[in-house]
Amino acid sequence: MTYHSEVVGSLLRPTYLVDARKQFEADQLSASDFKAIEDRAVNEAIALQEAAGLDVITDGELRRYAFYGHLVDALSGFDKYGGWAIPFRDESGEELVLRRPVVVEKLQWKRSMCAEEWIYLRSRKSRPGKVTMISAQQAAAYYDPEKSKAAYATRDAYLADIVDFSRREVTELVRLGCTYIQIDAPQYAALLDPQMREGYRQRGSDPDKIIDQCIAMDNAIIDGHPGITFSMHICRGNNQSKFYASGDYEPISRIFSQTHFQRFLLEYDDARSGGFDPLRHVPDDRFVVLGLVTTKKTRLETVDELRHRIREASQFVPLERLALSPQCGFASTMEGNHISFEDQRRKLELVASVAREVWGS
Structure with a gap:
């Protein structure tokens, strides 16, 4: 089936859900009561996306504390907030620091990462749905040579x-x-940003070799499922309307x-993303989902500017193999980006309506 509009994954968490998670983590709310509140939030997320008219929907990642929560909560062995901090910034230079997980014990399977999310979504959606997971390369950031070495002598052993x-x-x-x-x-x-690539080199790592290793891991995870x-x-x-890297996709x-x-869902909402020229490398049997609608700012893009940018991209990938989405999730972490629920609704409706205009229903 051909999909021309979708979300990237996460949606803003309702305040009642954020409060309930805090109560649950403080042992002030039972697991069953918390689950009922989660279900309510997911129901609302499904209804929001279906009303907007999107071709593909998610559960909003509302059962996760962050977009990588499915991994950290399903496997024992992580210190949830003990990893190295990563700085996020915005155009004004304002920064915030995100504490990431770190592996401290050999990983053990506790439960499925996403089965609950999918089974619930499957039973309630009326449109095609999808599940989101993180890449092995993203999980590589949760290895620290000092804190993790007792569990895994090398990063490669952990990544296996x-x-x-x-x-x-x-x-x-x-x-x-x-x-x-x-x-x-x-x-x-980190492998496309020129400054970060140079940082890898200065630390004795070849960023291009890392890319090849990551490609091999990605393929190992998804291969064999026709x-x-x-x-x-x-x-x-993408964290609270801030970013950490810049540069086009060429490297x-x-x-x-x-x-x-x-399919490749790519970020193209501002100048940091570079141009469409790297899309000339996309093979003839792949789709590109253009993330032209920002989740970081309240401004609503116009129909004309989105149509213009889609036409620009079609110089490199034929229109029939393009699609439209927001540039990222609305809430990669529980705090969410600095936009309102009304902004989120309008942006989802815009994605769906422009896709219908460009590609038909």
Whole structure:
């Protein structure tokens, strides 16, 4: 099936859900009561996307504390907030720091990462749905040479387990009837940003070699599932309306031809994203989902500017193999970006309506 409009993954968390999670984590709310509140929030997220008219929907990642929460909560062995901090900034220079997980014990499977999300979505949606997972390369950031060495002597040993567990999850989702799985890989932004690439070199790592290793891991996770649509989402950081990297896709453009993903959801909402020229590397049998509508700012893009940018991109990828989405999730972490629920609704409706105008229903 051809999809021309979709979300990237996360949606803003309602205040009642954020409050309930805090109560649950403080042992002030039972698991069953918290689950009922989660269900209510997911129901609202499904209704929002279906009313907007999107071709593909998610559960909004509302059961996660962050976009990588499915991994951290499903496997024992992570210190949830003990990892190295990553700075996010905006155009004004304002920064915030996100504490990331770190692996401190050998990973063990506690439960499926996404089965609950998919089974609930599957039973309530009236449109095609998808599930989001993170890439092995994103999980690589949760290894610290000092804090993790007692569990895994090397990062490669840790990543071997990440690949195995991720592939196990994909197999389970396919068994449960999921036909569209998205892999989120924002850590690729560190391999396209010129300053960050130079930082890798100064630390003795070849960024191009890392790209090749990441491609191999991505393929190992998704290969062997005919008939399933796999997409990869690559942005440049998204946390409370801030980012951490800049640069176009050219330095990592071989992912388009060397990975086995059928769809690439790409960030194209501002000047940091560069131009469409790297899309010339996309093979003839792949789709590109243009993330032209920003989730970081309240301004609503116009129909004319979106149509113009779609035409620009079609110089590199034929129109029939293009689609439209927001540039990233609306709430990669629980705090969410600095926009309102009304802004979010209008942006989702815009994505769907422009897609209908450009590609038809």
